[in-house]
Amino acid sequence: MPKTILIAEHAGFCHGVKRAVDKTLDANAHYPDQTVYVLGQLIHNPQEIERLAQQGIKTVAHLDDVPAGSVCVVRTHGATPEVFDALAEKGVTLQDATCPDVSLVQNKAIQLAQEGYTVVIVGKADHPEVIGIKAHAEKAVPGAHIVAVQTSAELVPALQQVPRRRVGIVSQTTQLEETFFDMVKTLSKLAKELKVFNTICPATFYRQNAAADLAAKVPVMVVVGGKNSSNTSHLADICREAGAQTVHIETVAELDAFAPLKNTTTVGVTAGASTPEWVVEEVLDYLKCLA
């Protein structure tokens, strides 16, 4: 029964996610006679996607499911140039919600490829943001050498396939700082010349630091956000590493099974950049009732 509930200084919706949700809702209001489609999950939060669905906004997984002439939102993670071309061919009214911080990574990767560097993207190769970054750089510089790796262990085999004398490095926006700097350290031993763009977005950086600070002060942490959200999962990892007993939940119902809450007087709360305020409020209300 926690008596004190502390909330991380930076938690919940970031500016990129807020902008994407606002753009989608604006489009829905602006085109009342049309269905607004979102290609892929607008943000990695199932509860917010469901809330949008209840307002008639339709999330589709494939380009083929976006009807010609419809209104379509491209999500915060961005999309490949081929997707933008295909949407234009379909005569779609485009609402591009690519986060400006994601566009920045795309531009830095293009710059590195244009300068002749082998480009290393630190991130999950199958994550939509990373797929988009790679595709934009490949389109801008055909034949460029670009690899996406998640860990230093993957780096050596990946670089065996490409020139590694001059290497440039960028990061998926939501990457753990520790992972990125570990990769920079490894690369500095493998390449003759290394150009580094730390493209972890400020919102991620602030949330990670605030989570680490709070988790170091409290025995128990509740991390709220989509299980499919990279940045939320990273927050949970950070809290565990800081020593707090940590649970990563999507909805308040999951807290019933989290035993450490019953024995602590203090609990910390943080939320991923894609977690809406109303989900966090439900968690806070639950915790207040325990107090």
Ligand code: SF4
């Ligand atoms: S986490 Fe960063 S990159 Fe992702 S939407 Fe938010 S501000 Fe943009």
